Amino acid sequence: MENFTFYAPTLFAFGDGEERRTGKLVQQFGGTKALLVSGGGSVKRNGAYDAVTASLNAAGVPFAEISGIQANPRSGKVYEGIELCRKEGVDFLLALGGGSVIDTAKAIAMGTGYNGDFWDFFSGKSPITDVLSVGVVLTIAAAGSEGSDSCVITLEEGNLKWGCPKSDLIRPKFAVLDPRFTCSLPPYQTASGATDMFAHICERYFTNTADVEVTDRLCEALMKTIVSAAPKALENPGDYAARADLMWAGMLAHNNSCGVGRVQDWASHQIEHELSAFYDCAHGAGLAVVMPAWMEYVLPHDVNRFAQFAVRVWGCDMDYVHPEITAKDGIARFRAFLKSIGMPATLSEVGAKAADIPAMTAHRAEKPSAFPFGNFVKIGPEEMTAILHLAE
Amino acid sequence: MENFTFYAPTLFAFGDGEERRTGKLVQQFGGTKALLVSGGGSVKRNGAYDAVTASLNAAGVPFAEISGIQANPRSGKVYEGIELCRKEGVDFLLALGGGSVIDTAKAIAMGTGYNGDFWDFFSGKSPITDVLSVGVVLTIAAAGSEGSDSCVITLEEGNLKWGCPKSDLIRPKFAVLDPRFTCSLPPYQTASGATDMFAHICERYFTNTADVEVTDRLCEALMKTIVSAAPKALENPGDYAARADLMWAGMLAHNNSCGVGRVQDWASHQIEHELSAFYDCAHGAGLAVVMPAWMEYVLPHDVNRFAQFAVRVWGCDMDYVHPEITAKDGIARFRAFLKSIGMPATLSEVGAKAADIPAMTAHRAEKPSAFPFGNFVKIGPEEMTAILHLAE
DSSP states (O other): OOOEEEEOOOEEEESTTGGGGHHHHHHHTTOSSEEEEEOSSHHHHSSHHHHHHHHHHHHTOOEEEEOOOOSSOBHHHHHHHHHHHHHHTOOEEEEEESHHHHHHHHHHHHHTTOSSOTHHHHHTSSOOOOOOEEEEEEOOSSSOGGGOSOOEEEETTTTEEEEOOOOGGGSOSEEEEOGGGGGGSOHHHHHHHHHHHHHHHHHHHSOSOOOOHHHHHHHHHHHHHHHHHHHHHHHOTTOHHHHHHHHHHHHHTTSSTTTTTSOOOOHHHHHHHHHHHHHOOOHHHHHHHHHHHHHHHHGGGOHHHHHHIIIIIHOOOOOSSOHHHHHHHHHHHHHHHHHHTTOOOSGGGGTOOGGGHHHHHHHHTTSSSOSSBOSSSOBOHHHHHHHHHHTO | OOOEEEOOOOEEEESTTGGGGHHHHHHHTTOSSEEEEEOSSHHHHSSHHHHHHHHHHHHTOOEEEEOOOOSSOBHHHHHHHHHHHHHHTOOEEEEEESHHHHHHHHHHHHHTTOSSOTHHHHHTSSOOOOOOEEEEEEOOSSSOGGGOSOOEEEETTTTEEEEOOOOGGGSOSEEEEOGGGGGGSOHHHHHHHHHHHHHHHHHHHSOSOOOOHHHHHHHHHHHHHHHHHHHHHHHOTTOHHHHHHHHHHHHHTTSSTTTTTSOOOOHHHHHHHHHHHHHOOOHHHHHHHHHHHHHHHHGGGOHHHHHHHHHHHHOOOOOSSOHHHHHHHHHHHHHHHHHHTTOOOSGGGGTOOGGGHHHHHHHHTTSSSOSSBOSSSOBOHHHHHHHHHHTO
16 A cells, blocks of 8 residues: 545535535635535526525625536636635635536635636646635535545636646535435436546556555445446436435545545546547546546456456456456446446547547647556557547 | 534544654644653554654654553543643643554543543533644554544543543544554454454444445445455564555544444444453453344344345355345354454453343443443343343
8 A cells, every 4th residue: 555645624514404504614614705606507496506595694604606607617717706706805615516616616716815827726837825715515426526635627728628736725625415406417417427436436446556455445335336326316316315325425436535545547537538628528428438448448457457346346257267358347347337327438429529539639738747647557649549449 | 324414634644654744743733732642662662652752853842741551541541641731731632552542642632621520521511622632643453543533431430431422523633544553563452453443334334224325335345354454464464555454444444434324333332341341351352252242132133234244244145035044144254253363252251251241231321321222223231131141
């Protein structure tokens, strides 16, 4: 096991009706005036907006508002939010929504007190030091941003979908997780969320660090939970127990409690970020296309690890004579699972074109963390091209 | 899943050599003068004491010292530590050791600023409000107190081994976990530690709360890790990977990340506290005697849950016609595991006498949380008596 520091001081208020605590939680963590950040109309339709604003009003917390944050959140709303925070004297960001809304709130929190362009944190020009506090009321189980130290924004100029460096300063102070709000999600969004959290675990699971059984087992526990709960939530959208399992698993998948002590991979996310930057597809759907292709490409690097994945997560019988058969069977079952929950399998299903692969690869090279990326197997332009062709 | 609040803001510095960060960590969390709390001579023999005091000196953190804390920590050292903190103007408790040392530090932290007897917190006479900060350098993987909100002390007058009410105020601010320090533990202490952490998971696992798959799976992941790692650490005490797995599993077993959203049991701990109060046996050894007896006693209450334990943790084949055969097989394998790592199986092996059972039961009745205890099955005096007789 590698040395590590784990520090995840987010307070989680989990369960039906917990959003009624929001106003008091903002106060508990020092907020005197909030910016309420939200997406489209779903939080108004499912009651989350009314419950949260009522709670803020009951606690006497004044707030300004910014809404209309969309999937694959863009820099325009970040600049707008920063201006609003400065004008209104906001000292607390309250995100009401899923990963895009939370990441926008995190970026606004970084930028408000900074005398420069918030993108400097993403381009590596400036370190993250002075950040407003962020709280979350989560309405989509997927990204895990409610408990994470990371944030991904697309800079409109240049269409750059980049993450900022990981920082404990942007971990939310609190996160309210009420599974009830996720019961009204459309099936495609439920399935994309499940795929996103599964991918967050895979990025940690496929490692070259030997002898990390405790985190291997924790990863497998979360993957099995997702594989069991996602179909239940799709079959019966109001299944509270399945929604609750997905919501807690989604947080644990990305707050790094199952990823400590090991070198993580993150190649599939890097490739997917180009897909969603180019075609604005759902992040989870993009991952559903990329991950199995990445697995097939890297399988020869560590057949036994893929066999372990197959046996422990997918219940495959181990073929001790031909472990590669078991390993491939695990990937096949992963593909079948993704298909069963309605996820795309090919580039064309997310609107992507093989002809754009050179452009995506070239675009990826603009990131501060240039090629090669990934740690399980190093991915250069050639490997990225090969993986995307496997996803055709 | 039940509603819950989870807030575990402890910073974990994990790995070989991380104790060199101790002085800076004390400062990071506001300490200007520390009380270094330790046990016997083992921390001097294994290098932990020298490394930690060197780190404090290098950071310029002055410190007073109290040592000689023993297993099943007693109130005398708590009173002594409180006096010392007041006299020396200490504002930070630094525990160097295992659960007994950490719990003593927590109790001193509660009592120093309180104008009364620290036992008032344990007897329920006063709520916990004003607590000095606690940091930990862990040298025994067992109790999980390094990440927990709980603390158990024995009041010498009356020999009362009681826990204080759970409070996030007593969670350590940081915990340094260097598996290397545990490599010099004697086999009996290694095995007692593994049993203690396994028991912490069982207390959460055996629940009447339905549909909590995510935490079931996480509990099973940790139990399987312990079952795999403990024999390796006994076979080869210097096996760093096995020691690291045990150390992180022991923390996770008790910081409640795998216990949220479900009604927990804790009956075995209640019974064991009487055993160790009466006979001063190692807590883990006492649990090795009590837990299987408790399991056999409560098995009929939920055969399927014990079958799940048998199949998922112990790899038993499910007998779908006679699930109780599978359930019993799981308990038998648990017994065999405990025996294989050198743990006692009967009262007499920890020096206990069946003739004392009425006295232990009467003594248990003095606690503020009187009979019945336990939530999976309610345990009154009669049930406690029966379980102890099963352990004869």
